[in-house]
Amino acid sequence: MIQEAPGSIFFVTLKHSVKLFVLYWNKVVLAASIVSKTGKVLVSRQFVDMTRIRIEGLLAAFPKLVGTGKQHTYVETENVRYVYQPVEALYLLLVTNKQSNILEDLDTLRLLSKLVPEYAYSLDEEGICKTAFELIFAFDEVISLGHKENVTVAQIKQYCEMESHEEKLHKMVMQSKINETKDVMKRKASEIDKSKIEKGRVDKGGFMSLQSMGSGRIESSFSDMSISDGGSGGFGSSSGFGLSTDIESFSSKSKGRPPSSATAPPKGLGMQLGKSQKTNQFLESLKAEGEVILEDVQPKAGQSRSAALPLTDPITLTVEEKLNVMLKRDGGVSNFDLQGTLLLQILNQEDGHIQVQIETGGNPGILFKTHPNMNKELFSNENILGLKDPNRPFPTGQTGDAAGVGLLKWRMQSTDESIVPLTINCWPSVSGNDTYVSIEYEASSMFDLRSVVISVPLPALREAPNVRQIDGEWRYDSRNSILEWSILLIDHSNRSGSMEFVVPAADSSVFFPISVQFSATNTFSDLKVLNIIPLKGGSPPKYAQRTQLITDNYQVV
């Protein structure tokens, strides 16, 4: 690297750590250029970062690569593709990478070829050179950062002419204000005049100089303002004119929209899109070939909360419990571990001064632990969560991917089989060449379980197992040899259920460990947020509460 080249346009040394400047997308137009048939580069506009020597090299190689008598207009080299169009004695060309979508590039080229005659005087070297900058401006409108824009020739002409109605309006307003002020100034001046005349009767000498001084100052302040910052100056505020109303309408729209439209998960039926017979067949055959196709594609629960939905409620409280359970295959619990958290998320700084009143279900097996910054006494005495230092607000904003700040944690461990929400019974029995496996589940009445998926590992099979009876639905993942039994909802109507399937003879240990996934909306702790107490007075802010029980690792071994 050369450090002594401040003047050279080709050399720049960036001392600080150099991060390559953005490579936005894999499919881009690197440059749009016009070269003469002899190879002279007339105009070239690059849309990604590349060195001068590189682009000049690419363009210099181009005329040699263009063969004659070919009926297609693209050339590929090891690294790039040129898509070109002869325009009289010139070539109009796009340099793209080889991944680039040829159909799109041809569209772009067609558009450019319509533009060039619009702007160039004549389609020869001279004409292009004269209008080089106009062409560059037009190219910029067609391709932004290497991506094609959907524009027409008429639109581009409009963009390049830059005739703006708003600017005219703005100028008129300015003019009228200036005129108005001039009037005021004149009036003031004449008033001063009058008073001067009055005074002048007394003292005739100083009057002329004073008048000229006063008016001159006012004039200069005008010109200052119109040149300098338009936003802050008195007249300049009109630049917000027309804009301020927009902001209003936008924000009111977003407020007025029911939050559910964004937050509501897709309908339970899953994707309906053009589910014609054909698509279905296609999917079926893909599945048969072992591709994993998820029919119900839903945004991931964990992510969606933080990312998908821009939080509309100023304060959100999330109660989440995760279950870690190991059940023995012949009954009994080998491990039951529950971890819960209460998360608080505040959108705006001004809502930070609050305390949270909660209610716990009184489950004796659960021990609560507060965040070190919390006022422990307040919690143990009144079940109120607040910071030790009442003057400090809660942290705000969507920090990272966690859904807010943890206020409270709790844990429960047990070996009591009665509290397990779902027990699985699996009976493989060998009969002749086949193994008959019957599985049944039994759910405790405490919870309504949603989207239950029971995954049973199978011996490696070529075909799906023969399912003889099932409550719910099943699916076979041939790649991982897993049979998935899914039940959308387990409530009082189906506290127990079973399935039976047949596979070729196999050892019974093959079918373990069975893993289970589900979620529920009520929790073991039964923790509820009762109220939010604002510390700075005023009405309690609106808050939203979410409660969820999910499985982390729930297995039958």
Next chain:
Amino acid sequence: MEKSCSLLVHFDKGTPAIANEIKEALEGNDMPAKIDAMMKAIMLLLNGETLPQLFITIIRYVLPSEDHTIQKLLLLYLEIIEKTDAKGRVLPEMILICQNLRNNLQHPNEYIRGVTLRFLCRLKETEIIEPLIPSVLQNLEHRHPFIRRNAILAVMSIYKLPQGEQILGDAPDMIEKVLLTEQDQSAKRNAFLMLFNCAQDRAINYLLTHIERVSEWGDMLQMVVLELIRKVCRTNRGEKGKYIKIIISLLNVPSTAVIYECAGTLVSLSSAPTAIRAAANTYCQLLLSQSDNNVKLIVLDRLNELKSSHRDILVDLIMDVLRALSSPNLDIRRKTLDIVLDLITPRNINEVVLTLKKEVVKTQSGELEKNGEYRQMLIQAIHSCAIKFPEVASTVVHLLMDFLGDSNVGSAVDVIVFVREIIETNPKLRVSIITRLLDTFYQIRAARVCTCALWIIGEYCLSLSEVGSGIATIKQCLGELPFYSVSEEEEATESSKKDNQVNSITLSSKRPAILADGTYATQSAASETTFSPPTLVQGSLTSGNLRTLLLTGDFFLGAVVACTLTKLLLRLEEVQQSKVEVNKESTRALLIMVSMLQLGQSSVLPHPIDNDSYDRIVLCIRLLCNTGDEIRKIWLQSCRQSFVQMLSEKQLQETQEIKAKAQISHAQPDDLIDFYHLKSRKGMSQLELEDAVQDDLKRATGEFVKDGDDANKLSRILQLTGFSDPVYAEAYVTVHHYDIVLDVTVINRTKETLQNLCLELATMGDLKLVERPQNYTLAPESSKQIKANIKVSSTETGVIFGNIVYETSNVHERTVVVLNDIHIDIMDYISPAVCGDVAFRTMWAEFEWENKVAVNTVIQDEKDFLDHIIKSTNMKCLTAPSALDGECGFLAANLYAKSVFGEDALVNVSIEKQADGKLSGYIRIRSKTQGIALSLGDKITLKQKGGS
């Protein structure tokens, strides 16, 4: 790190604008003059001037201008000026432009706002951008979509800057909100693109929550969606199940660009047969529905890729692919045939051949100019079908034989070669082919086809009747003897004067040629290109083709006729019981041969018979007069044997090639495994490393720097000055594709400070210096690294020379140290390549530059010498190794290479071993440009001595 270059404008050096003039015009009030001056300033900047004095003028007089064009030019100016000092800090005066940019961002004119936002996308200096951020964010909510579009892109660019996440941390949130409410297609695309680049999870979430509506989105947005899917699935293969449905739903959208993209994505995500089939079907549809040749060719490329990985699926689609033959473009047809030929199976061969036959028939009716070439292509395709599946040969061979008389010599030759191969490999067809050939022989017009057909007749006429009709056919085609009458002779001498003129033209255009076996020869006067002069043909129209050709002086054909007759007579002796008949035929044949000799020695023809043909005809005459068993065996069996051998060799070679190809795709068990993440990661951030496909873009923008072996590097260091010179300099030369980088280390060996030290370089050949030399000051005994870029635009040996100029404090004259020349080696630019025999010979005939180098070497063995030349020139030997085998004292071979600039380099080596054991001969180099021929010649002269 070199600065990137965002625009190039041609600059006419004839009218250099002077900085002062520009300055005056900029200060003035005349708008057009101001605009003009601004343009000149930008052009000067692009050409390497720095114009520091203009900056303040522009700030003072141009910045406040209301004119829109001026404002846009100003942005271009700001785009290309140097905004940082040597240490990478932003120049303090740049703060001055911030105010202006801010005003522009709040300008009432929406287009000014838009172009300013677009300019910000190209700005990388955080210090300048930071104060502008509030204004940029305001524009996200502007009423006008043109502004929103650009504002979103600006936000993306800023966020992607090294410190972007600090100064604009909540950008993804904002853009996500924008995305939810945005209605404008383009702005929506940009917003999604921003999330895709900056917060991929959010983009995925947005996609999944709006999954039902993806097919209704605009095509631009759909393209980004596909790109996103590809990226997600590359990093996390397990997730692809979620996305395949989206792709399938997008396969039915109206935009062809999206469909094409979908197919590509599908192939990259899944290898399940259904997915591949869907993709291949899509490609086939595009192939038929798109009328643009470019699209067709590229789609065929995609199909070709699919073919190599999923041949079995494409086999089902073979008829769809074949439909692309309806395009009149030859390149498309050729590619289509190439693909189809690889997909042939016993099940579809009949269908394919049927289609090909139909196409052949079509070429007869239409009067398109390219029909001949196309027919040739089809015939070759059918030929290779027939070799793979001999059972179809019977259905096509008769059809093809109609084309023996084709005016396109190429396709006629292909047909006869095809027939020759089939008659040997398919003995069942022999009788019918021979009958047919004898029937159509009179139609054959070209000498090359005639010779081949005669050989077949001589070799494969076995039964009495066949031999008889064979002899009869030849006689008929030769017409009445003698070939000329004495009375004609006198007329002819006169007319031959005229012919001489005609022939002299053809003769002068006649050039040495490369024969098929690689020997270098002067072709005997009348090749098939010079057709019969009209005066001599009188009367021969009735008599047949052989006579016509003979009368044009093609005595090689005469020799072939003589041989064929001899062969037929030898066979006749075996099959004909009656000695009388044999002798009768024998005398007739002798008469023909003698007439031919007579014709050759007469003055009717402009030039007499050549020695080779004469010898051969005389040999035939002797043979017929005195036959023997030994001779008979040679003539009747050995010829056939060597032909069979040739065929089997050809087959062997093909299978070997296939084997070699198959081997390439497999890695050896003990091969090294390249871990991508451990590879050179110079200048690449972690994120980009993850994305292998981005390499493509990097290669395209030339960002890939290969990390050479350090040891290798050392061997390329060139010493430029002597050790005792006051300045020592050495250079390390890196040759890239289009440029050469010189890393010069300069060391001050004196105890004095050297001022204004300058490395001045000059070039010879097609090299161009990119930048002007800089002046440096060098402290006593310190060193300095100087880098120089040189642009290369064609393949030839270039020389870089130069000197180092400096001043010392006490002597005010400038001192000059002359540097060693740096020779740029042509070998860095050419790489071995393969081309077909025919292509090689056409190029050889076309190219204008020839460099002939006499062989002068110490190497004793022909083969060793050839290897040495191949090694030292980095070329590929096109002549088959089997042709080079054996110890005959002669060797002829063709070499071929291609340069990175797409130029061809052809070399022919013809050597003979002298009696004293030395090699003699010539190496001829031909190329389109002088540079290659000269440089390669120099190289060979230098290296051919060998020894070391």
